[in-house]
Amino acid sequence: MRKYNKKGEIVVSNTNLFLDPRVIDLVNTYLTSNTDPETIVTHHLPPEELRSKIDLTLAEQGCSLDDLYVAIEQYLSFSVRTGHRQFFNQLWSGFTLPGFLGELFASLANTSMYTYEVAPVATLMEKELINKLGGICGFENPEGLFVTGGSNGNLQAMMIARNRALPRMKSEGFQDPSGLIAFVSEEAHYSFEKSTNVLGLGSNNLRKIKTDAEGRMIPKELAMAVEQGLQQGKQPFFVGATAGTTVKGAFDPLEEIAAIAKQHNLWFHVDGALGGTVILSPRHRSLLEGLDKADSFAWNAHKLMGLPLVCSILLVREKGHLLKTNSVTGADYIFHDDAFGSHDLGTMSMQCGRRVDALKLWLSWKYYGDIGYAERIDRFFELAAFAEEIVNRTPSLELMAPRSSVNICFRYLPNTSKDLNHFNLYLREELARTGKALVNYARLRENVTIRLVIANHELTREDVSLFFDNLIQTAESLDR
């Protein structure tokens, strides 16, 4: 019930914080200022300077609600505006309203995904999403879970594969040097290397396969590397293809990789953290042809589907693997052998407590439908093509890799004889320093390349043009 003070203001406590109009004001002000062209993307301050602008101290005595709001305002004001339409730094940007509501209401109901008993609706939603995604991917009898991110999805896929290759691994641990070797492309995400560390395989046993100019794994090179491994007495057990590489946005040829995996009985995993969403677009899904032959698929809905982080799925083609890999003894205090128990998802999860990340995806999908998401992906591709066009028609810009999807890799070519890498790093830094845009860079071979990523659903052609106008103007002012 609302309580009022003598001045007629709502009295706010922890349990009715949302009755305070200031909360909604904070959200609205933040979101509307994201769209104001005068708002900078980032303050880009070094830690010492930032520390001097905000109060980070934690005192013995708590603070007032007013002070709490000041702290929240400071947090928002000095955080990078990742929903700003000049934020291109990561493989995601902004979020949709249903996604935000899902995040909010998941926290409000605050449950955990381990048992059906404590998360009945969320469990059914998660299963619905797994079946829906499985159907789209062409998996007949899928299973899956929301995981803590693409890295975790890749790790768990490799873990299933390791335990399949070494059936006594789970209970006995490594008996002898295993000789297991895994394969990914040289442009695959670094989480595969981390996984070989976590899983006790050793990073030298991850063989990185050469890619073509577009950044796609070369199947012939994979076949040769597998043969070479066999000749060395190793045991090839896993191949991870990438659908949407981190830097170039390239799609490995899944059909051809699937054939090699089948020939050598390798677990065939597809890392679709970035590009997995493309499967929702009838126009572009041919990029993922062969996905139906994958044993597992990692997918980050928080990248191109406009959901607040984290929203990530590991999908497995056949039921049973997740439970076999993650089941343990001594958990009957939580997983009960009763009518509800058989619906528990926690028995096949690596985590115990697990957030309800399914809600935001379910709400979003409900709202936009298959068609809404297909249109979203198609729009991203159109905008990416538009950005590529600008690069191609501007003499001072150079495309650094053929564009496959939503990543555009390019650099600026100064008139003066400046070091190209140094100049482009400086240019990118200058855009960040002035807060005009935040865009990331990577090295392709030895060359610094600016990586523009089209991932924000609010983005327009004008925003893309503005980015290039600002970049060129800044570059010209530096090129003297």
Ligand SMILES: Cc1ncc(COP(=O)(O)O)c(C=O)c1O
């Ligand atoms: C291709 C690819 N795989 C995996 C990941 C890791 O995903 P996460 O950051 O959710 O762990 C990324 C992250 O950008 C990625 O680009």
